[in-house]
Amino acid sequence: MTPEVLMILLIASLFLLVGLALIALTSYQAYRRGYNPIVWGIAAILALNPIFLLVVLAVAPHRSRVRLRDQFAAELDAKLGGRTPSARGSVTAAVDAKAPTATARPQPGPLDGRPADLSVTRSMDSRPKDGSS
Numbered sequence: 001m002t003p004e005v006l007m008i009l010l011i012a013s014l015f016l017l018v019g020l021a022l023i024a025l026t027s028y029q030a031y032r033r034g035y036n037p038i039v040w041g042i043a044a045i046l047a048l049n050p051i052f053l054l055v056v057l058a059v060a061p062h063r064s065r066v067r068l069r070d071q072f073a074a075e076l077d078a079k080l081g082g083r084t085p086s087a088r089g090s091v092t093a094a095v096d097a098k099a100p101t102a103t104a105r106p107q108p109g110p111l112d113g114r115p116a117d118l119s120v121t122r123s124m125d126s127r128p129k130d131g132s133s
Contacts, residue, residue: 022050029054034063 023044030040040057044050 019050022054026050026053026057029057033057033060034067035060 023041026044027037027041031037035057040053044053047053
C-alpha cells in the first residue's frame with residue numbers, strides 16, 4: 001500500500017472513531033436521563049448530526065424526575081383526600097391593621113399641595129414671593 005492510501009485510511013478511521021464516540025455519548029446521555037439508549041443510539045446513527053440529539057436530550061426532562069413528580073403528586077392527593085374540610089375553612093380571617101404587613105395606609109403627600117416632582121424645571125416667575133425683593 002502506498003502512503004497516500006494509508007493516510008486516507010487513517011483519516012477515515014479517525015472520523016469513524018469520532019462518529020462512534022458521539023453516538024456513544026448520545027446513548028450514554030439518554031441512559032442517564034432515563035430514556036432508552038439503544039433507540040437514541042439508532043437515532044444518532046440515522047440523524048446525520050448527533051450533536052443535535054445531544055441538544056434535544058439537554059432540553060428533554062429527566063424521566064426519573066417526572067416519575068418522582070408523579071409519585072409526590074399521588075402522595076399529596078392521597079394526603080389531601082383523607083382530610084376533612086374544617087369548619088373555619090370558609091370563614092374569612094380578620095386582618096390586624098396594626099400588624100407590620102398592613103401597609104395599605106395612605107402615604108403623606110407634599111405639604112404645599114404641589115407634587116414632589118424634581119424633574120420639572122420651574123421658571124423664575126413661578127417661585128414663591130417672599131416680599132423681600
